[in-house]
Amino acid sequence: MIQQGGGALGIGEIPIGPTWQTNYFIGADAQGRDVMARVLYGGRASLEIGIGSALICCGIALVLALLAGFFRGPIDALLSRLMDLIWAFPVYLLAISLATVLLTKPNGLQWGFVHVDPSSLWVPTAIIALVYVPYVFRPVRGQVLSVREKEYVEAAIAQGASNGRLMFGEILPNVITTVIVMLPLMIATTVLTESALSFLSIGVQPPKASWGTIIDDGQSLLYTRPWVAIAPGIMIVLTVLSLNVLGDGVRDALDPRAKLRMRG
């Protein structure tokens, strides 16, 4: 029903939304593009980056936390100091620094045979994932430290289990709950961060759209056609709100302490 493109528009006939037709449901932007179609397609990019970066972030943090908490000693010290260092930067400033540097490269990144185009969605995804690693690393590392002292880990050691089996077979299943509880809330955070970076024009690059870039486009049209900026914002609020509600639900279901609090 809602399609990208629509018919070509002449001068002076750019519709201002909301119009009650299938095309240009909430009007067109300064370049005559159907805003509703852009909001829907932009949502795809926003969600891909949000979910992708949250998954990558939790994955990296989980592995690092397992290594740090299991081996302790110098590995733990090194990883923890590194996380403290990332933690010391304000999230948005660190993301801005990384994005600025990556965007100054005209030909994109080249690591061996891997080539990343600056306009690729992977750039914001990787930046956002990296920036939030310490926020997941800290609680999970604490859990690993306490779980590895449990009797069943001792029993596995007595059976002659290898380090790999101890980490991934014994400890991982017992700390994964923490990560699962954090995941919906992390996605909510990363979706918000993505929209902020795109709003500052260092996230998703044109001609691709995301909710953040559409709000940025709408900033200059704010008084003449406000729906360009309002519509993607409503989508963000609805998405993040439902993720937060889901996160609360998951926490109440999986975290016994929280359940105790609810009953009390």
Next chain:
Amino acid sequence: MAVFIVRRSIGLIAVLFAITVLTFLIFFATPGVDPTRALAGRNPTPETVAAIKHQFGLDRSLPVQYLLMMKRLFISRDLVSYGNQALKVVPAITSAAPVTFSLVLGAAVIWVVFAILTGVLAVILKGTIFDPLLMILALIGISMPVFWLGEVANLVTQDRLHNTFLFHWVPPLGYTPLTSNPWQWFLHLVIPWITLSVLYIGFYARVLRANLLDVENEDYVRTARAKGLSERRVLLKHMLRTSLITFVSLFGLDFGVLVGGGALLTEVVFGLPGVGKLTYDSLVKLDLPVIMATVIYGAFFITIANALVDIVYARLDPRIRPA
């Protein structure tokens, strides 16, 4: 105590040093990044590029570049912007910092007052429809992107309802220093304050409500009730005081992050010339020295603020002090 302060300070200096190194590496040593690109213009000749590199010391080895940059940033304080060579970076930041500080301070007052009101009210109204209602409102506040909320606020107060009695007092976007006209300073900042505080009101109200419900079953609360204290006294004097510990430590962190550059989006939307706006403007021009300096400023501010909070805490609560 003295030992704790000395140890914390040594850690602090190490972190500050690491911050400057990491920031420098991000901006000037990432492979493939050419800091001269913004300077040399389109299609520069190799001679121009070489001359510019020499002028800014970019033809030296990396450690020398780092030392030169830090010397110009902290000791001689004459690091200039790449885009506009009359703009000195350090004075630009020190003149922008009061704007950010005004914004964050006002928002902090609003969010502390309203978060405590909402949190306490939700606990008082527990069991009625209003408790979940307040918490849903708080959740909506957390879910709104601050820049979008700012734009909607601009739309309503600057345009759509500007000529009605509600918002005719709202001045155009911008900033007036407190020293030149306190009343205009206040008027310019009211809408940004409210916008910035919405997120934190929601977040802090939720945290406070959860903490209050946590301490409700503690023995000392039961004792207070058994003594026959009024419900109001139990809530405000016994429960609220303990719950405020988390609240205060969160507040220290968030305040530091916001003054350190976290208020960037609000400043951009409302055209307030603070540190965040400075970062954003140099971001648009890819002005690396200015961005590097504002990032270092932000990280420094946050790290030092955290260390101060730690020391004050150890002073207040001996349990935190390590042996």
